[in-house]
Amino acid sequence: MAPDERDDVVVLEGASKVYRMGEVDISALREVDLRIPRGEFVAIVGPSGSGKTTMLNLLGGLDTPTHGSITVDGTDITGYTERQLTFFRREKIGFVFQFFNLIPTLTAEENVQFAIELASRDGVPPDTNAAELLTRVGLGERIHHFPSQLSGGEQQRVAVARALAKDPVLVLGDEPTGNLDFRTGKLVLGALKEMNREGKTVILVTHNTPLARVADRILHIRDGQIMEQEIVENPTHPDDIVW
């Protein structure tokens, strides 16, 4: 396959992000070029403050670049307005946050259903089912529980199901295991890996290197730049991770 015919879900070209803090400019991301083909599992690792979250936020349409361009699923979202970004996120992006971020007044099933409702609002409803998704992440028995009645790991698996609910093009996880213990962290990672096996493109931010080895490719970033790219020959199965 020739490079320009490749089915790249993500194309970053010279993407930069500068934050203004009073008099000081902080370059969180410096002219990053990146292509991620459909179906790949990418891990982003790097020390704290290196620009991992910034990069993820740009890809997810939570933030806009200062320079450069971003194309996701064939659409250039660089100059998108807030409103356009909202519709973009609604249809294409599944987020999993470090702090779970479930809606506390909704049950597990409803949290997932909410994402389905949003994705159906002005388009074709995704071909997904909240209860089924929760069963797949191992929470079939707990669909009527509220977040406060679930453990951290369970909440995060609800979040994974919610990210999947809209049948997204891209799943973005910003340290989704950062707040979990080893065993539950592995369950969440397993769920993400499972999604990837079914064809979803997954980008996972972590500062934990062994964990990153479940991915097909690892991007090492430092000071807002991709310093090194590492292709993982034999991605670890989440069950086999030790750290």
Next chain:
Amino acid sequence: MRSMRVPMLVLKTWRDILARKGQFAALIVLVALGIMSYVGFVNAYRNLSLSADNAYEALKMADFTVSVSGAPPGVVAKIEAVPGVKAVERRLIVDTGMDISATNQGTVRVIGVPVGHRPVVNDVLVEQGRYLTSTDGVAGLLHTRFATATGHTVGSRLSIRADGATIDVPIKGVVASAEYIFPVRTKGEIPAIDEFTILYMPAHEVERIFRMQSQINDISVLVEPGVDPEHVADRVEDILDPYTVLATVQRADQPSYAALGEEIKQNRSIAAVMPLLILVISILSLYIALSRLVQSQRGEIGLAKALGYSNTAVLGHYLLFSVIIAAGGAILGFLGGWWLGNYTTQMYIDLLHIPYLEKGVYLDVILGSLLMSGFACVSAGIVPAFASARIAPAKAMHADPNLAVKGGRLPLIERLFGWAMPKSFVFRVPLRNVFRQRRRSAYAVIGIAFAVLLTLATMAMYDSVNWLLDDYFKITERWDISAVFEQPVSDAQVSEVEHWEGVSSVQPALAVPVKLINGSATHEGAITAMAPEATFHGFRILEGDSAKTAIGRDGLMLPEILAKKLNVAVGDSITVDSPYRDDDVTLVVRSITDEALGTPMYTSLDSGAELTGSSTRQYNMLYLNTTSRTDEALKDDLYDLPGAAQVMVKDQVVAMFTDMMSFTYFFFGLLLAFGFLMGFVVIYTTFTANVLERMREIATMRTIGEDTSHLAVMVTLENLFLSLVGIPLGLWLGIRVAAAMMDSLTGETYNFPLTVYPQTYVYVIVASIVVVLVSEIAPIRRILRLDLAEATKVIE
């Protein structure tokens, strides 16, 4: 180190306030509104009642007055000898016509006063010119309100009618009087400032002009302190018995005294209710805002404690917010209230010319406002402040358990009716938010309800007054012009008036002053005698015969209030004491009526004649209905009839009533403004707190693709759910409060029904919803400004 701690926390208090400028400003305004209404109304009330007391004291207001049909002046010596009598003033009072302008006439009450010395009872306050002297001859002192309204001053002249002639009386002074602070003749009468006035003239001139030599008809008595005026009055009546006692009026029943008393009472009741209402709302709003502050700063509190700050220091830090709001509210509120009190007082001075009225500063009111505001704010802040002190450092780092939904159950309403509700989360999320922090939702509901209460109660009072103007004067009072005469009107005169141009009908009647007696219960008033088919007054019969039947049977028609006061029912006989007869007359109560204004009683013309001791029918009143717009000219012609004392054009009465209500409308407007502001502040503080607390989940919803317009809908729906409970509750309470306010006004003067026009409910509901929507603008703008990347990371 220790000495550094407190200033650090004080600094933090200041910084926290700056970070929430809008909310703190709103809270200070709310507290200030409460204090303002307290100080404003109490100051106005104090000024007014002090000035009234001063006027009564300084001008030697009579304890009671006896009017007789004519007595020799020598009788005064006998009255002075009655134990307990301090001073007696004899007067001759004559009501007659006067020229107001070339075409307009009115009624003047001429009062003969001594000229060698000032009156020992019912003195006057000379505002312009001087008091009368023995060399003045025909001269007068004119009442200040009429003088101001018509441009009369010292040196101008007033033309009065006497025995068919016109006399020009030069004005020597403009005066205020304690017994005519409100220039009215009867209790509950609407003051007609440029239609009726009081003219004080030398007693001997009055006797001469009206040919009543050596006659007095009014005896004013001042009693010694501690003596019961009623007792003294009985003795005085005995002495005056040979001269036909027409009426004895105790100070409490004196028309002006009673009217001013009503005004003062009104102020006092507003001063009692308003601040309470607003301060309760302030406490609730403050509680919500401060609880929210403590909750949001759990982390900081934990950190401060970990660093070694004592619980007391933390407690003090959070109480400081209350103290700052209390101080700000008290200062602003006091200044505002002082202005309001002065403004109201100035209105009294400008409009009512009340003598001795001054704008006082009352130390106890200042202290009271400080205490009130301090109490309100500290009691609102104490619970959250103690909550802050109880927070354990380690726990504080975790998410606030209050934010989670406890119990993991759906709200009852959704478990019961969920099947019937929209499935969409745009509906479900706000519904659940309502039940999330039940206490806060309850406060919001109470806040909305109180604001609606205030608005509806005010509007209901306004409607009721309008009903009086629209309905009463159209449906009950069906005449266009009424005329009262001081001497009998003959049948010939009646038919003459009937033939005047512009007159479509004339109905004669006879008013007789009477005293009704049933055992120990008595009532003094006037009975109007009329023909059975008379239509000038419309009746609402509560019990008994129709007007036609009752009058046809020579029976008495009695307003319900009097029936209760006299303890009589339909069919009962009642003793009627008329000043024109030595023996009593007995009338049978035939119907109990519902009267909105005053307590008019009606009987037949034959019974009327019987009461006056005459064998033939007599009239002293004419009720005219007119066809063309010639009321002014007709009024003039009526005044030219012999003995014409007072002619009223209904449209002018309505206009005067409207004028008089301008004061009431001012208060209504004020209450409405307070209601709206209060509603705004309550909703603003609750919803701002709600939105601030839910920043992260709102950001999460945005992240997964919810757009801002749907989020705004969710906030609005949540507010509407709260309003759905708060508004009906407020309407219900508002009607109850209005009814209670109406009840407190109801008596022999006013007895009009509480009226709420259907459209008023619509206005109140729409206005409340508009206030709700306007109050959520600020919180919604916060949602729009939300930085998603930041907000999704925040640990609460």
